[in-house]
Amino acid sequence: MSGGPPTTAVPDRAGSARAPTEQAADAATAVTPTFRALVRRRRIWIVFAAVLVLGAIVALAIQGGLRPPGVPLGADNPAPLGSMALVEVLRDHGVSVTESRSLESAVDAAERGATVVLYDEFALLDESRLDRIAGVAERLVVVEPGFSALEALAPGVRLAGVASGPIDDVACELPAAERAGSLGDGQRLLTVDDDARAAGWQGCFRDEEFGFALVSGEGDDGGKVTLVAATTVFANESIDDAGNAALAIGLTGGSDELVWYLPGLGDVDAAEAPSIAELTPGWVSPVMVLLIAVVVAAGIWRGRRFGPLVTENLPVHVPAGETSEGRARLYARSAARGRALDQLRIGAIGGIAEALKLPRAAELGAVTDAAARATGRDEASVRRLLVDTEPGDDHDLIELAAELDVLEREVRATLRPRFTRPADPADPTDPAGRRP
Amino acid sequence: MTITGRFALLLALGVVPVVAAGLAGAAEAWVALAGWLTLALGAGVLDVSLAASPRRVALGRELPDRVRLGESVTAELTVRNLGTRMLRATVRDGWEPSAGLAGANRTPLRVPPGERRRMTLQLTPWRRGDRRVAQVTVRSAGPLGLWSRQATLAAPGRIRVLPPFHSRVHLPSRLTRLRELDGRTPLLIRGQGTEFDSIREYVRGDDVRSIDWRATARHVDPEVPGSMRIMVRTWRPERDRRIVIVADTSRTAAARIADEPRLDTAFEASLLLAALASHAGDRVDFLAWDRRLRGRVHGASGPDLLARMVDVMAGIDAELIEADWSSVPGQVRRVTSRHALVVLLTAADSPGSSRGLLSMLPQLTARHTVIVASVTDPALVEAGAARGDLEEVYRAAAAERGLIDAARVAAAIRRLGALTVSAPPHELPPALADRYLDLKASGQL
Structure with missing residues (x-):
């Protein structure tokens, strides 16, 4: 940030020698507003922005949107995707609901005869763990089973996409399903193949020929397993659609005890491996925060403008050749060969007349005569070149243009006996108005 | 307010204590981070609170009044500290870009309280006219050089950049010819127009x-x-003849021919003619005109004439409007009612755009000797000679068309009784001067 070579600062001896009060110099007027003036000037905008921010906060608080969305189908989650509504209703009716995040506690409760609701959102459970819970649970309700869960629990039942709309074809004799009668929109579907049907799996809530929203059957160890393909039946936002609530309560309220089991990270094999946070030394995160602070500081250091930009009014300048270029492009676009050649001919005739010192108002015939005599060419051919020949195509045009140039040079060359070279390319023609 | 690179470096140095504490444990590392940030911010706040106020500064300028385009000048700025603390300032002087400030424009200054320091900047303006400066930005750092305060202060200044008058190289040879006319050389020439x-x-x-x-x-x-x-x-x-130079500043003057706007060529030609005519004892008046009078030099003589002319010309730029030629005879009449040589510096290159000029000319030629001086485009002559391929032939045809148009306009001007001078930009000033000398020698003034 030092000045360039020609920029020097020298102490002003005369000035510093004088007493400071001798020169009654006034402080220069500051263009930059002080902080207070800035606040005062922008008051309206600051108030406006504050009102906007406050309003947004209030609106979010009223909508409850400030709370985190919570775990989907969480037993204590009142958000649209939670399941607190169902759990509270069951508790009101005397069912003791236990939340479980680990396989061990769920298995413990299942061994006591509790119904187990299993929602494995991220497919964390492997086959052996699924078998274990299915083996001890008398009643197991699997919500939105994934591919691996179906393979483990109900081979032959497969995922079959999304239902086309609300379903009211019960299509089975499951008591809970019959009581519900219909399901709301947003169901997913499962298909049951022949082997599975032979093994005792039956589908309920059929969506035409596409599949079933619910499949029930018996597990390997005799426990009842119900597969509900979508979470909508249990979620707070859709539990009051059609018969969703009846089905949910029918499936989960069958026993005095209910285990609401959402598998957690502890149920994964990988959980035994150390996390990234455990592997890295303790100073890494603080250093990253520090680096962010350094980057911000460096950004302010380099980005802060040294005073306002200086504007300048620039005058208009137009390249003069544009007119001529534009006219040339017009000739070319409309292939105006005759017109273009006419311009060249007029120019050549004018040049020849000037070179031969003919009067300005000389007739065309006189010019062609004089040109023919000066160059020793045939008068008729000169006349053809200067007047008569029509250019048939682009090639003709180029040739005629070149010949005109040659003729003009020849005429000029004949007038300079000392320079016998006929067509001197460096021939400086006198610009008009310049004196010799 | 702003921060310096030193502060960013100070923050970055926090890596050392954070890592050192982090060897003991993560919590200690976080504590070290918080401690370091607090320390750095505290140092910054302390620093900026000890910095001198950039607002309590008095500024003085010493500028040369005028400079010829292409020459360099030194601009001095005096910074006086009115506060009670040492001012460690970096100063930026807010010149227009075309003032051609050399260097980085960041001058470090240390001004003790009550004293003043002078800084010198070198300017090489690259555009004619008034080059202005409105403000000076002062950045005042604290004693540690971590944070600084910044304020922009009003400090108006102006340098008038005059036309370069490159054509003055032609002046000595023309003055020699003038002296021959004048009889100051041994050769005596008697002719018309002499007394x-x-x-x-x-x-x-x-x-x-x-x-x-x-x-x-x-x-x-x-x-x-x-x-x-x-x-x-x-x-x-003859002596004491009147010469009225009228420079056209309308839209045609904005055209750039051979990298020089027509207007600048017109100014060069005017200056050479004025210098020559004032040596010959004639009285020169200058008008810059489009739809209104943009500049006027009247009644000046001797060395004062050129100084006033360049001063008036400095601020004139071409305007994108059509010239109002019908008022020009009136303007000339206001300058002189006697017979005068009226020089019109304009563009006479197409019948369409010259109609106003042509309809006005008879009024001037009836009373005065008139020269219409215009710039020809050397690019047109070049394009007219190149006939290699089809594109070039069309371009040559268009160029010929332009030259024919210019010739027609020139013929029309001559038929109306005026004289024409047209030449490429760098040859127009001497050509105009030569035409003036011819007229003087033949007594047509």
Whole structure:
């Protein structure tokens, strides 16, 4: 940030020698507003922005949107995707609901005869763990089973996409399903193949020929397993659609005890491996925060403008050749060969007349005569070149243009006996108005 | 307010204590981070609170009034600290870009309280006209150089950048020709447009036709009784003629020919003609005109004339409007009612755009001698000669068309009784000067 070579600062001896009060110099007027003036000037905008921010906060608080969305189908989650509504209703009716995040506690409760609701959102459970819970649970309700869960629990039942709309074809004799009668929109579907049907799996809530929203059957160890393909039946936002609530309560309220089991990270094999946070030394995160602070500081250091930009009014300048270029492009676009050649001919005739010192108002015939005599060419051919020949195509045009140039040079060359070279390319023609 | 690189470096140095503490544990590392950030911010706040106020500063400027385009000047700025603390400032002077400030424009200054320091900047303006500066930005750092305060202060200044007058290189040769006309050289030329100056004795080499026999008869030679001394009349060119230069500043003057706007060529030609004519004893007036009077120099003579002309020209730029030629005779009449040489510096290159000029010319030629001087485009002549391929032929045709148009306009101007001078940009000023000398020699002023 030092000045360039020609920029020097020298102490002003005369000035510093004088007493400071001798020169009654006034402080220069500051263009930059002080902080207070800035606040005062922008008051309206600051108030406006504050009102906007406050309003947004209030609106979010009223909508409850400030709370985190919570775990989907969480037993204590009142958000649209939670399941607190169902759990509270069951508790009101005397069912003791236990939340479980680990396989061990769920298995413990299942061994006591509790119904187990299993929602494995991220497919964390492997086959052996699924078998274990299915083996001890008398009643197991699997919500939105994934591919691996179906393979483990109900081979032959497969995922079959999304239902086309609300379903009211019960299509089975499951008591809970019959009581519900219909399901709301947003169901997913499962298909049951022949082997599975032979093994005792039956589908309920059929969506035409596409599949079933619910499949029930018996597990390997005799426990009842119900597969509900979508979470909508249990979620707070859709539990009051059609018969969703009846089905949910029918499936989960069958026993005095209910285990609401959402598998957690502890149920994964990988959980035994150390996390990234455990592997890295303790100073890494603080250093990253520090680096962010350094980057911000460096950004302010380099980005802060040294005073306002200086504007300048620039005058208009137009390249003069544009007119001529534009006219040339017009000739070319409309292939105006005759017109273009006419311009060249007029120019050549004018040049020849000037070179031969003919009067300005000389007739065309006189010019062609004089040109023919000066160059020793045939008068008729000169006349053809200067007047008569029509250019048939682009090639003709180029040739005629070149010949005109040659003729003009020849005429000029004949007038300079000392320079016998006929067509001197460096021939400086006198610009008009310049004196010799 | 702003921060310096030193502060960013200070923050970055926090890596050392954070890592050192982190060897003991993560919590200690976080504590070290918080401690370091607090320390750095505290140092910054302390620093900025100890910095001198950039607002309590008095500024003074010392600027040269004028500079010719292409020359360098030094601009001085005096910074006086009115506060009670040491001012460690970096100063930026807010010149327009075309003022051509050399260097980085970041001048470090240390000004003790109550004292003042002077900084010198070198300017090489690259555009004619008034180059202005409105403000100075002062950044005042604290004693640690971590944070600084910044304020922009009003400090208006102006340098007038005059037209370069490159064509003055042609002046000596034209002045020699003028002296020949003037009779100050041994050669005596008698012709039209000269007036009687004096009678002196014949010396060998004088034109025998200029011998005044009656004066010879009156002059008896005292040394040789009975014989006469041969006397000759001497002549000098007319003096005290009026010359009115009218520069057209309308849209055609904005056209750039051979990298020089027409207007600048017109100014060069005006300056050369004015310099020559003022040496020849004629009186020169200058008008810059489009739809209104943009600049005027009236009644100046001698060295004052050129100074005032460049001063007036400095601020004039071409405007994108059509010239109002019908008012030009009125403007000329306001300058002089006598016969004068009126020089119109304009563009006469197409019949369409010259219609206003042509319809006005008879009013001027009836009363004055008129020269219409215009710039020809050397690019047109070049394009007219190149005929290699089809594109070039069309371009040559268009160029010929342009030249024919210009020739037609020139012929029309001559038919209306005015004289024409047209030349490429760098040749127009001497061509105009030569035409003036011709007129002077032939007594048409």
